Amino acid sequence: xxxxxxxxxxxxxxxxxxxxxxxxxxxxxxxxxxxxxxxxxxxxxxxxxxxxxxxxxxxxxxxxxxxxxxxxxxxxxxxxxxxxxxxxxxxxxxxxxxxxxxxxxxxxxxxxxxxxxxxxxxxxxxxxxxxxxxxxxxxxxxxxxxxxxxxxxxxxxxxxxxxxxxxxxxxxxxxxxxxxxxxxxxxxxxxxxxxxxxxxxxxxx
DNA sequence: CTCACGATTGGA
DNA sequence: CCAATCGTGAGC
Numbered sequence: 001x002x003x004x005x006x007x008x009x010x011x012x013x014x015x016x017x018x019x020x021x022x023x024x025x026x027x028x029x030x031x032x033x034x035x036x037x038x039x040x041x042x043x044x045x046x047x048x049x050x051x052x053x054x055x056x057x058x059x060x061x062x063x064x065x066x067x068x069x070x071x072x073x074x075x076x077x078x079x080x081x082x083x084x085x086x087x088x089x090x091x092x093x094x095x096x097x098x099x100x101x102x103x104x105x106x107x108x109x110x111x112x113x114x115x116x117x118x119x120x121x122x123x124x125x126x127x128x129x130x131x132x133x134x135x136x137x138x139x140x141x142x143x144x145x146x147x148x149x150x151x152x153x154x155x156x157x158x159x160x161x162x163x164x165x166x167x168x169x170x171x172x173x174x175x176x177x178x179x180x181x182x183x184x185x186x187x188x189x190x191x192x193x194x195x196x197x198x199x200x201x202x203x204x205x
Numbered sequence: 206c207t208c209a210c211g212a213t214t215g216g217a
Numbered sequence: 218c219c220a221a222t223c224g225t226g227a228g229c
Contacts (some may be wrong), residue, residue, distance in 0.1 A: 083211060084213050084223080087214070104214085133216070143224095183211090
């Protein structure tokens, strides 16, 4: 029996706002992965990036394609894609239908280390989900989860900041940093990356 | 059909 | 610095 309280889950309506508003507010929220074998993996979001309409770095910028169709759909849905032929990236679709936008989740602080993590990676346990490809690896997120609504009856969903976390932002003991985005060739000057200041779990400190 | 490339990562 | 590795999407 787990007696820890869990925050309410995030609804479509909360995600149905401009991506640059949702992205910083997702910091401190929890991403939950329910595996078929019953295991549940949980991590607090500590780094995000926004991708929106009129943004040349956004996959949806040049119009609808089979892969990016989901970005044009309703908010609160997962957009997962394969990058460099070997890693997946997980995004939360935002804003109204027909507006291509999503928040890339770039790093998590895991609540607990999964048992199956190889010894090699246990040397730096806080770095296991520090990066968009790495967090998808550890949470076993791939494209089969793309286009799925992020609700608790599915394999993947989001929970709001806990009261404790909310208080840390409120009293300024936790703060957000805002910078330009990582790894792009277009839209390099748009300051749409946010991370939890001082976190040891972000992808690029 | 062909082909250049990528919202990455780990290792030399 | 560089290779790994393959789906995507643009061009022909």
